[in-house]
Amino acid sequence: MTRPVAPFDTRRDLVALLPRLRRFALTLAGSVEEADELVRTACSMTTGKDWAKDRNSRPEAWLFQLVSSLSAGRKTHSGKEGQSVGNPLIIRGGLVLGISRDEATAFLLVEVEGFSYAEAADILATSTDSIAARLCDARLCFADLRPAPSERRA
Numbered sequence: 001m002t003r004p005v006a007p008f009d010t011r012r013d014l015v016a017l018l019p020r021l022r023r024f025a026l027t028l029a030g031s032v033e034e035a036d037e038l039v040r041t042a043c044s045m046t047t048g049k050d051w052a053k054d055r056n057s058r059p060e061a062w063l064f065q066l067v068s069s070l071s072a073g074r075k076t077h078s079g080k081e082g083q084s085v086g087n088p089l090i091i092r093g094g095l096v097l098g099i100s101r102d103e104a105t106a107f108l109l110v111e112v113e114g115f116s117y118a119e120a121a122d123i124l125a126t127s128t129d130s131i132a133a134r135l136c137d138a139r140l141c142f143a144d145l146r147p148a149p150s151e152r153r154a
Contacts, residue, residue: 014043017060020113024064027104028071038074042066061115065123068105072125099141106134 021042025035042063099107109120110131117128124131 013059014046014063017063018043020060021063021067024105024108024113025067025071027101027108028068034074038067038070041070061119061123064109064113064115065125068123068125099138103134103138103141106131107138110135 018039021039022035025038026032029035029038045066046063105124106120109115109123110117115123117131120131121128
C-alpha cells in the first residue's frame with residue numbers, strides 16, 4: 001500500500017527541506033562548497049516540477065535521489081568514483097565521526113531522515129541488502145567509540 005502524497009508547495013516545502021538536503025549532500029561531497037553546489041543544482045532543477053504527475057513517490061525522496069545522482073555524476077566526471085571520501089558526519093552536539101561516505105549516507109537516510117531500507121536503496125541506487133550492510137558497518141563503527149569522560153555515568 002502506497003502512502004498518499006500531499007501536494008508539494010515548492011516555496012514552503014523546499015525551504016523546509018534545505019537543511020536536510022544540505023546535511024545529506026555533506027555526506028556525499030568532498031567539501032562544504034561542493035555540497036552547497038549539489039543542493040543549489042538540485043533546487044534549481046525542481047522549479048517547474050509537476051509533483052502531481054508522480055503520485056508514487058514522496059517529493060523529499062525524489063530530492064534526496066536527485067542530490068545523490070548529481071553527486072554520482074560529478075564523481076564519474078572527476079574520476080573519483082568508488083573512492084570513500086570519509087567525510088565527517090556531525091551528530092549529537094558536535095561529535096565528529098569519521099566513517100566512510102557509503103556508511104554515512106545510509107545511516108543518515110535511515111536513522112536520521114527516517115526513510116525505509118527500500119526508500120534509501122532507491123535514493124542511493126543500490127540494493128536493500130547493501131543498505132543493511134552499510135548500516136551494520138556504521139553501527140559497528142559507532143559501537144567502537146568510547147564516550148568522552150564527561151559523558152560517562154557513575
